[in-house]
Amino acid sequence: xxxxxxxxxxNYALERLRSLLRSGTLEADGRLPTERELxxxxxxxxxxxxxxxxxxxxxxxxxxxxxxxxYAGPRPDMLSEHVGSLVAGTNPMEVMEVRLRIEPQxxxxxxxxxxxxxxxxxxxxxxRTEQSTDADSHELWDGALHRQIARCAGNQFFLAIFDVINRxxxxxxxxxxRQRARTAAGTAPLIxxxxxxxxxxxxxxxxxxxxEAMRRHLLTLQESLVRITSLDRQEAxxxxxxx
Amino acid sequence: xxxxxxxxxxNYALERLRSLLRSGTLEADGRLPTERELxxxxxxxxxxxxxxxxxxxxxxxxxxxxxxxxYAGPRPDMLSEHVGSLVAGTNPMEVMEVRLRIEPQxxxxxxxxxxxxxxxxxxxxxxRTEQSTDADSHELWDGALHRQIARCAGNQFFLAIFDVINRxxxxxxxxxxRQRARTAAGTAPLIxxxxxxxxxxxxxxxxxxxxEAMRRHLLTLQESLVRITSLDRQEAxxxxxxx
DNA sequence: GGTTCGAACCAATTCGCTATTGGTTCAACA
DNA sequence: TGTTGAACCAATAGCGAATTGGTTCGAACC
Numbered sequence: 025x026x027x028x029x030x031x032x033x034x035n036y037a038l039e040r041l042r043s044l045l046r047s048g049t050l051e052a053d054g055r056l057p058t059e060r061e062l063x064x065x066x067x068x069x070x071x072x073x074x075x076x077x078x079x080x081x082x083x084x085x086x087x088x089x090x091x092x093x094x095y096a097g098p099r100p101d102m103l104s105e106h107v108g109s110l111v112a113g114t115n116p117m118e119v120m121e122v123r124l125r126i127e128p129q130x131x132x133x134x135x136x137x138x139x140x141x142x143x144x145x146x147x148x149x150x151x152r153t154e155q156s157t158d159a160d161s162h163e164l165w166d167g168a169l170h171r172q173i174a175r176c177a178g179n180q181f182f183l184a185i186f187d188v189i190n191r192x193x194x195x196x197x198x199x200x201x202r203q204r205a206r207t208a209a210g211t212a213p214l215i216x217x218x219x220x221x222x223x224x225x226x227x228x229x230x231x232x233x234x235x236e237a238m239r240r241h242l243l244t245l246q247e248s249l250v251r252i253t254s255l256d257r258q259e260a261x262x263x264x265x266x267x
Numbered sequence: 268x269x270x271x272x273x274x275x276x277x278n279y280a281l282e283r284l285r286s287l288l289r290s291g292t293l294e295a296d297g298r299l300p301t302e303r304e305l306x307x308x309x310x311x312x313x314x315x316x317x318x319x320x321x322x323x324x325x326x327x328x329x330x331x332x333x334x335x336x337x338y339a340g341p342r343p344d345m346l347s348e349h350v351g352s353l354v355a356g357t358n359p360m361e362v363m364e365v366r367l368r369i370e371p372q373x374x375x376x377x378x379x380x381x382x383x384x385x386x387x388x389x390x391x392x393x394x395r396t397e398q399s400t401d402a403d404s405h406e407l408w409d410g411a412l413h414r415q416i417a418r419c420a421g422n423q424f425f426l427a428i429f430d431v432i433n434r435x436x437x438x439x440x441x442x443x444x445r446q447r448a449r450t451a452a453g454t455a456p457l458i459x460x461x462x463x464x465x466x467x468x469x470x471x472x473x474x475x476x477x478x479e480a481m482r483r484h485l486l487t488l489q490e491s492l493v494r495i496t497s498l499d500r501q502e503a504x505x506x507x508x509x510x
Numbered sequence: 511g512g513t514t515c516g517a518a519c520c521a522a523t524t525c526g527c528t529a530t531t532g533g534t535t536c537a538a539c540a
Numbered sequence: 541t542g543t544t545g546a547a548c549c550a551a552t553a554g555c556g557a558a559t560t561g562g563t564t565c566g567a568a569c570c
Contacts, residue, residue, distance in 0.1 A: 058530080058531060058532080059531075059532065059533095060531080060532095069543075069544055069545070070544090070545080071543070071544065071545085072543090072544090074532085074533085077532095088531095088532065088533095089531090089532075089551085089552075090531070090532040090533060090550065090551045090552070091530075091531055091532065091533095091550075091551035091552025091553070092530090092531070092532080092551080092552050092553070093530090093531065093532080093552090093553095094531090094532080114423050114424035114427070118422050118423060118424040118425065119424055121376075121422055121425065122422065122424055122425045122428060125369070125372035125373075125376075125425070126368070126369060126372070126428075129368035129369070129372075133364075133368075179361050179364055179365065180356050180357050180361060181356070181357035181361040181362055181364075181365055181435070182361065182364065182365045182368070184356065184357070185365060185369075185428060185431065185432065188428065188431060189428065192424070301559080301560060301561080302560075302561065302562095303560080303561095312514075312515055312516075313515090313516085314514070314515065314516085315514085315515090317561085317562085320561095331560095331561060331562095332522085332523075332560090332561075333521065333522045333523070333560070333561045333562060334521075334522035334523025334524065334559075334560055334561065335522080335523055335524070335559090335560070335561080336523090336524095336559090336560065336561080337560090337561080
């Protein structure tokens with residue numbers, strides 16, 4: 025334990041926890057160590073850890089569930105609970121088909137209704153997506169861009185529907201599929217160009233072009249999805265051959 | 268086992284089960300005995316019990332869950348519980364805009380994928396809608412027709428999304444608006460003709476025509492909705508004048 | 511030939527149990 | 541007065557056995 029810092033100080037634990045959250049070096053599900061673990065590794069009392077966590081929880085940086093653990097990020101709302109039942113009855117290809125039918129419509133509406141500030145935000149998000157190096161942050165910014173387009177449509181209910189689709193799409197069950205689909209060979213430049221084409225059309229208030237650009241973009245994503253799943257099938261067949 | 272009745276007859280089991288349901292002598296949670304139990308107590312094969320239960324399930328008198336049991340009453344749905352939060356943040360015009368963007372897409376898919384049996388069902392529903400005299404049954408059959416089109420799209424997830432929209436649309440909060448919108452002067456013949464145009468296009472496997480027909484149909488509904496709400500506004504303005 | 515039956519098997523669910531984990535209380539203590 | 545450490549409480553996750561609806565298959569029967 026540090027010597028010049030008062031041990032058991034919750035402020036010290038708070039800083040350590042903040043840096044832990046910033047570093048992003050935690051499990052994929054965002055779960056951080058147990059309170060007892062933290063109290064030993066940080067060399068402070070569990071009470072101090074709890075005080076620090078209470079602050080972080082009040083700030084919305086973490087949320088806790090008795091018997092389960094403490095997790096990074098905002099507390100998940102009730103909507104996501106129903107996602108599970110939706111995920112159960114469908115598959116990624118169906119979801120992609122729905123996106124192909126709905127997101128071009130949102131892009132059209134966005135082209136009609138997007139304001140100057142909206143367009144600025146869209147270009148910023150497209151730039152962030154392009155400049156992100158690792159696949160994780162790329163998907164993060166990509167998701168933000170698509171949702172911003174949905175927001176620009178100016179229809180709260182339509183946005184809610186989009187969020188439902190998005191939740192199903194991002195369900196952890198399909199994490200591996202997405203992880204491999206987005207690392208498909210050399211599609212990144214094409215995808216970034218398509219993003220720009222969509223945003224340009226929205227900025228030009230050209231609904232037809234925006235819808236078509238979005239459709240082409242999703243078709244590209246669908247292609248990589250098909251490629252991945254067919255690869256999976258081939259692997260499965262190969263394994264069957266071996267046995 | 269009975270002597271004058273053919274054992275293993277599912278009709279016999281069906282009658283026994285009906286009387287069991289009528290008597291109401293089952294657990295508080297509405298759960299009735301397991302299939303294996305029933306097959307022994309009723310002295311019929313489990314297959315016969317299952318046939319009887321299938322009938323009762325189709326009639327909506329019971330619902331079954333694998334690994335859990337068979338329960339009396341209609342199948343509970345969790346979806347409707349959270350519709351309220353969606354309704355709160357939107358309004359009928361937004362919902363209609365979403366329908367205008369999504370249902371034509373469903374009609375297009377239906378035109379591609381609908382089978383012969385599906386088309387027959389569509390014509391039957393269109394006929395029922397046309398022949399219904401009172402506004403209540405008209406809306407009932409109209410809703411069934413629209414949902415059947417969504418089913419014909421052959422995408423379970425898309426159907427789930429459609430159901431979410433439908434739930435919000437049918438929310439009791441907007442009951443009065445819908446009641447007045449559908450009684451708009453003399454639109455019934457036009458709406459029925461539009462229904463037939465949609466179904467004809469689907470039967471002809473013409474996606475473009477199906478989508479356009481659906482769009483025109485929804486535009487008509489939107490018009491009547493606008494008319495109603497504008498009337499409301501006039502009334503509100505008139506009231507404001509008085510105060 | 512077609513249907514039914516019994517049996518076995520499959521898949522989803524429930525239940526009981528244990529271990530884990532956040533939440534709480536409390537006496538000791540500085 | 542406030543903190544600490546420990547014990548205890550309550551809710552949750554994980555696991556395996558038992559249960560239950562869903563399915564398949566061959567034998568028997570009409």
